[in-house]
Amino acid sequence: MSAARTSAAIRYTALRLAIFVGCFVVVAGLVQIGALPKGLGDSNFVWVVLLSLVLSAPLSFVLLRKQRDAMSEQIVTRVDGAKARLEANRNQEDGLAR
Numbered sequence: 001m002s003a004a005r006t007s008a009a010i011r012y013t014a015l016r017l018a019i020f021v022g023c024f025v026v027v028a029g030l031v032q033i034g035a036l037p038k039g040l041g042d043s044n045f046v047w048v049v050l051l052s053l054v055l056s057a058p059l060s061f062v063l064l065r066k067q068r069d070a071m072s073e074q075i076v077t078r079v080d081g082a083k084a085r086l087e088a089n090r091n092q093e094d095g096l097a098r
Helices: 002-033 044-063 065-097
Strands: none
Touching: 002 044, 002 065, 044 065
């Protein structure tokens, strides 16, 4: 079960990174052909990175909804399990103290 939790988080992160890289390639291409401004002075790389981040964030939000929901469901399940174990440990300690 632990591998499934990890894979959902890794899958979401990898897809998020892939969307960013795709946006970076597209923005860099558009800057090189002159469709987008090159920025100010030596800020070309920073401009391309920032514009790629701005474009990839809403795309990731829409396109990765299913993966984000699966990851959050696994996180909630894990947190609920940890809370149940903590409560069981407290009850066990209370039983020993009496």
